[in-house]
Amino acid sequence: MISVAVVGCGAIGGVVARALHEGEVVGARLAGVVDPNGTRGLPGMSLEEALAAADLVVEAAGQAVLADVGPRVVAAGRDLLVVSVGALTDDALLARLHGAGDGRVHLVSGAVGGLDMLRSAARMGPFETVRIVTTKKPAGLVQPWMSAAEADRVRATDRPLEVRRGPAREIAAAFPRSTNVAAAVALAVGDWDVVEAVVVADPAASLTSHVITASGAAGEYRFEIRNRPSPDNPTTSQVVPYAVLRAIGDLAAPSGAFR
Template structure:
């Protein structure tokens, strides 16, 4: 499968190393959409890619799927246009907290027979959540995220501090770089207005820790994920990067697990 990449930050370069440099047997990144070709010119020699600044030329290339590895603003600007022409995978799912964008994207994907793929990112259990909500059996979804205090507050604190408690739509508004996980859980489950979120700054930890609690007619479940950082960028979880690569590997497969 030929992949077109939007963005070339930590996750983008992780994908280039794992797919192109390591010669993945089924995947190849051939084209990258960037804002500044001079800044990223080295990627052409390092990974054998073609750089684009024009989205039309990028989409007209021989790519099968677009993978966004940029930011929420980029998704908001480009997603409606991209989904018209190519299957698309989003990393910055926080953009879909905008209900209008979500509805428009779904409409365009149906009209143009394309698909939007949303990897689970830094969490897991999305199949359980989706199964539990079948026929209205999911009643409650709660997310508690703990992060190293230095990543959330400039204060010098010695005890954990709750910096946010509310619904998912508020969490992504106040912490757009920290709460993508709340949106993917909301989309899989009860929605951004019904998903409870707590964000805690904890001076005693070095990893991001996500605890998901759900309950309904099916029973109850608790999932805890402790994320190691991505070596290329300590602010990004390794699991978030792995979820993208794993999803890409499963797309062409004939056997699906948990879907």
């Protein structure tokens, strides 16, 4: 039985922590939840208590929290499951996590699939092109760095509008809550430079879609994912906490899991 602490009790962490608390993941139990803004009736604890009590710490709180808490988890010899994968556009943070100590760092696949195949294919040989096109409702794509005119144009569009296109690292950093997926694809293929990311605002997008296309030595791939947004946080897809629970289940009871 592994003991799991969840850092961040929002749209993702709240669902993960409750399922663990209710014994829904074989081989894992909730140690407690770390969130200064409340733990939704679940057992709360400080980060220090989490580092003492948990075998695995799930970060589901945001990029800045990962940068602060992640290295401390690894330094304490605890395993870390990263949900804010977009933070890893920062190579220095990834190096800090890997060098911090004995804890292992795991990344959650989150809102997308196909990462296993992309990793297999990248191992055979390099990709020539990889693209991820993310389409979601306009409101979640307005960013603080946009000019007032651009923000208005995104908010008011009555048809699909390409908001940005560029290298995955740039796009993931520019849309931190919406492009964890671009970072996940780049990390899966092991090459930030080959991955182009496109962000589209579509007022009719009741589902958030990600279309991943890739072509290289191993073949040609196309994955299309259409996720229902979380009722708690429309920039997060509802499936993400279940990707976290699957990952915890794989770590807790590894026999028979897909690898």
